[in-house]
Amino acid sequence: MKIVVIGGTGLxxxxxxxxxxxxxxxxxxxSPQTGVNTLTGEGLPEVLEGAQVLIDLSNSPSFAEExxxxxxxxSTTNLLEAEAKAGVQHHVILSIVGAEGVDAGYMRAKIxxxxxxxxxGAGWSIVRSTQFLEFLSSIADTATVDGVVHMAPVRFQPIASADVARFVARTAVGTPLNGTIDIAGPEVFGFDEIVRxxxxxxxxxxxxxxxxxxxxFGAPLEDGxxxxxxxxxxxxxxxxxxRKAQA
Incomplete structure (x- = not known):
């Protein structure tokens, strides 16, 4: 099976x-490094030729809401149009658990x-993930004010990117869900606890x-x-x- 992974050079x-x-x-x-640009459409007809599945893991270089x-x-409009012409049968995207509940521009964009x-109208599957363990460092940096990390005492269930990749790959080779699945890490922590x-x-x-x-990331949080x-x-x-693998 030919599967095109947009953002296939990322984490x-x-x-x-x-x-x-x-x-x-x-x-x-x-990816743009391989000559495929989802914003301009460059390279899409060529890379999608003969493909049965497209996985979209692309991300914006800017997180400003607009x-x-x-x-x-x-990007999504260009991909869907190119897929329809190429006869791609399954469109898979990675999204975020709770995106509709967090008051942040990035979350609204994912919706x-x-x-x-x-x-x-095509076959599709949406895999919604909790936050990656790999982003703990950047979370702490973003939450630092005058050398102190401010963290809300809410539940947090981070997942390793390796597990995310396995779930996405497994979904891609299956029948389109025409629905959404949630994925998360095996443990629940206090957000403040795990960062500490x-x-x-x-x-x-x-x-x-x-x-x-x-x-x-600038958005107020409620537990859950x-x-x-x-x-x-x-x-x-x-x-x-x-953690041991990272070390």
Whole structure:
């Protein structure tokens, strides 16, 4: 099966490509570096020729709401149009657990992307993931004010990117869901707790202050917004396993 992975050179995309190839599929990593530009449409007809599945793991270079919304609207529209012409049968995207509940421009942009895919009329699957363990460092940096990390005491269920890649690859080779699945890590933590533990493991001296008013990339948080509501598929990699592998 030929499967085109948009964003196939990134953190998750490169692992998806490897997983698919290990199982005998023709996985093609597509990105601006390989001559495929989803904003202009450059390279799409060529890379999609003979493909049965497209996985969209692309991301906007800017997280400003207007920029990221324009990115996902333009990119997704171009992909869906090119797929229809090429006869692609399954469109898979990676989205975010709780995107509709967090008051942030990036989350609203992901909902725009989801809605375009749902309305396309083609076979589709949406994999919604909780936050990646790999982003703990950037989360702490974004939440730092005057050397203190402010974290809200809400539930947090992060997942290793390796597990995300396995779920995405598995979904791509299956029958289109025409629906959404949630995926998450195997453990639930306090958001403040895991950031404090992670920084301590890195010998980072910053204080992590439990702050109910702390925001998440600028968005206010309520408990339950960063964990799945209802049934979810859980990854295999625990926090400790991931941390030791990183070390």
């Amino acid at each position: 998750v995309g490169s692992q998806v490509v490897n997983n698919l190839r290990e199982h005998g599929h023709e996985a093609v990593a597509a 920029d990221v919304t324009s990115f996902f609207r333009t 725009v992307q989801e809605d375009l895919v749902k309305a396309s 533990t992670y920084l301590a493991s890195k010998d980072d001296p910053r204080e992590v202050r439990t702050d109910p008013s702390a925001t998440y 917004e960063l964990v799945p509501h209802g049934e979810a598929l859980l990854g295999e990699v625990s926090y400790e396993q991931w």
